[in-house]
Amino acid sequence: MGFENFGTVSFTAEAKTADFINYLEAGKVMATRCKKCGGSYFPPRMDCPSCLSSEVEWFEVKGKGKLTSYTKVNYGPTGFETDAPYTLALGEFSGVQILARLSRDIGEKDIKVGMSLMVSPLKLPGSRIAYEFKKD
Amino acid sequence: MGEVAIVGVGQTAFSRQCGVSIRELCFEAFGEAMGGLGITTKDIDASIVCSAPEYDKQRSPAGLISEYLGLTPRPTFYVETVCSSSTTGLRVAWSLIKAGLHKVVAVVGFQKMSELSSRDAAERMGRGGDIIWESPFGLTMPAGYALYAQAHMAKYGTTEEHMAKVRVKNSHYGAANPKANYRKELSLEEILNSEVITSPLKKFDCCANADGASCIIVAAADVAKRACKIPIWIAGLGAATDTMSMAGRELLTGLRCAQEAAKQAYKMAGIKPQDIDVAEVHDCFTISEILAYEDLGFAKPGEGAALLEDKQTYVDGKIPVNVDGGLLSKGHPIGATGGSQIRTIVRQLRGEATEAQVRGAEIGLAHNIGGIGQYGNVTILRR
Numbered sequence: 001m002g003f004e005n006f007g008t009v010s011f012t013a014e015a016k017t018a019d020f021i022n023y024l025e026a027g028k029v030m031a032t033r034c035k036k037c038g039g040s041y042f043p044p045r046m047d048c049p050s051c052l053s054s055e056v057e058w059f060e061v062k063g064k065g066k067l068t069s070y071t072k073v074n075y076g077p078t079g080f081e082t083d084a085p086y087t088l089a090l091g092e093f094s095g096v097q098i099l100a101r102l103s104r105d106i107g108e109k110d111i112k113v114g115m116s117l118m119v120s121p122l123k124l125p126g127s128r129i130a131y132e133f134k135k136d
Numbered sequence: 137m138g139e140v141a142i143v144g145v146g147q148t149a150f151s152r153q154c155g156v157s158i159r160e161l162c163f164e165a166f167g168e169a170m171g172g173l174g175i176t177t178k179d180i181d182a183s184i185v186c187s188a189p190e191y192d193k194q195r196s197p198a199g200l201i202s203e204y205l206g207l208t209p210r211p212t213f214y215v216e217t218v219c220s221s222s223t224t225g226l227r228v229a230w231s232l233i234k235a236g237l238h239k240v241v242a243v244v245g246f247q248k249m250s251e252l253s254s255r256d257a258a259e260r261m262g263r264g265g266d267i268i269w270e271s272p273f274g275l276t277m278p279a280g281y282a283l284y285a286q287a288h289m290a291k292y293g294t295t296e297e298h299m300a301k302v303r304v305k306n307s308h309y310g311a312a313n314p315k316a317n318y319r320k321e322l323s324l325e326e327i328l329n330s331e332v333i334t335s336p337l338k339k340f341d342c343c344a345n346a347d348g349a350s351c352i353i354v355a356a357a358d359v360a361k362r363a364c365k366i367p368i369w370i371a372g373l374g375a376a377t378d379t380m381s382m383a384g385r386e387l388l389t390g391l392r393c394a395q396e397a398a399k400q401a402y403k404m405a406g407i408k409p410q411d412i413d414v415a416e417v418h419d420c421f422t423i424s425e426i427l428a429y430e431d432l433g434f435a436k437p438g439e440g441a442a443l444l445e446d447k448q449t450y451v452d453g454k455i456p457v458n459v460d461g462g463l464l465s466k467g468h469p470i471g472a473t474g475g476s477q478i479r480t481i482v483r484q485l486r487g488e489a490t491e492a493q494v495r496g497a498e499i500g501l502a503h504n505i506g507g508i509g510q511y512g513n514v515t516i517l518r519r
Contacts (some may be wrong), residue, residue: 003268003272007271008272011268011271011272012268017268042383043384069388071279072334072335074333075258075276075333075334076255076258077255077256077261077274078259079259088274088283099382100273130273
């Protein structure tokens with residue numbers, strides 16, 4: 001399977017990084033690392049531009065991250081109309097930054113830049129899948 | 137090698153729905169740019185057509201627009217860096233002339249956003265990011281800038297009121313600009329009380345989608361001097377990028393692409409930020425103008441909002457910014473916007489900006505950003 005069921009609306013399916021979805025189904029959010037230079041990538045990529053090498057390995061994004069910024073989107077584009085409001089956020093984890101939504105379990109008043117976060121897979125209706133930030 | 141000048145500038149009025157076709161929009165901007173020049177359409181060696189794709193159905197619009205402007209069989213091609221497309225076109229025109237390949241190049245920018253519903257336009261803009269990894273979360277253009285706003289607020293204590301003051305200023309000047317779509321002066325309260333689109337950005341913190349076209353006629357020095365009374369010289373050009381993905385951004389309190397482009401442009405022009413007499417900056421959102429003050433060196437990082445507190449960016453201030461109303465008042469027909477900014481600077485340097493003239497302006501700057509800070513162009517012009 002590729003990215004056809006990723007997120008609320010997906011726009012393309014095929015990519016060399018499609019294993020990401022298999023890991024996600026198995027409960028893991030993964031990033032990639034170049035075996036040659038050790039550079040780590042999120043969004044994951046199978047090609048390292050520093051080494052022009054495609055020898056990369058997957059590693060799990062685990063542990064605590066930090067909220068870098070967020071915004072509560074009240075106006076959703078086509079395909080996201082019924083989804084809004086939702087809160088988009090950037091989280092900093094060991095060596096990688098990730099864009100995802102904040103879990104709806106986090107109250108608006110509790111959101112603060114710098115707060116501690118975890119990233120975890122999220123099953124969506126219609127066999128779709130994504131990941132989200134949860135409160136640590 | 138000789139210098140390169142802008143000899144003519146034009147734009148349509150920007151509107152929510154223009155009611156004409158893209159070729160007709162471009163013709164109107166071209167007509168204003170060519171008006172009164174000592175050269176004719178026959179002297180134009182090439183054209184560069186600039187817009188963001190997927191708003192209208194026309195594939196390969198360059199050929200269509202070139203034909204309608206009467207430029208066939210001379211070469212034409214399409215240039216795209218979304219919202220900064222037409223200053224990218226200007227950069228390419230400069231290099232074509234500098235290389236000696238052409239003497240006169242027309243840079244035509246356009247967008248007819250009213251072909252799409254507001255939600256569909258938001259979806260297209262959402263796809264102006266990383267479509268595998270980020271668009272599926274519902275990322276939008278305002279949301280991307282809102283992430284910058286929130287980070288700036290958290291680090292520097294910038295407030296929603298600071299941002300609203302950008303709109304107060306720009307709505308003041310927009311009211312006097314006959315080419316602007318939004319011509320009502322707004323009070324601080326009206327802005328602060330408008331509905332939240334994507335926190336902390338409210339309706340009046342955001343520019344509006346629009347239809348419009350712009351045109352810049354660029355020429356080699358020898359032609360420029362006979363083509364018009366006051367050629368405006370291209371003194372500095374800077375261009376840079378940042379990651380397509382938001383996850384790749386190393387800085388959220390300023391636009392890296394703008395900082396880098398500014399550095400290049402100042403170096404090429406041999407000037408410093410304090411030498412700029414008048415500036416046009418890409419205020420697609422109110423926070424964008426505050427970031428621009430800092431990225432361009434008009435204020436230190438975190439101190440951009442202070443310029444508004446004592447009206448330093450008003451027409452009589454230390455560094456007047458967006459005294460044509462900016463994108464916030466004019467509207468933002470993506471591919472036309474950079475050309476409109478250049479038009480304003482050219483009119484300022486020629487002393488023709490009757491609505492809000494900066495007295496004695498000799499050096500001007502245009503800061504034009506594509507996407508959520510993916511592309512940055514800074515252009516410095518001098519009289």
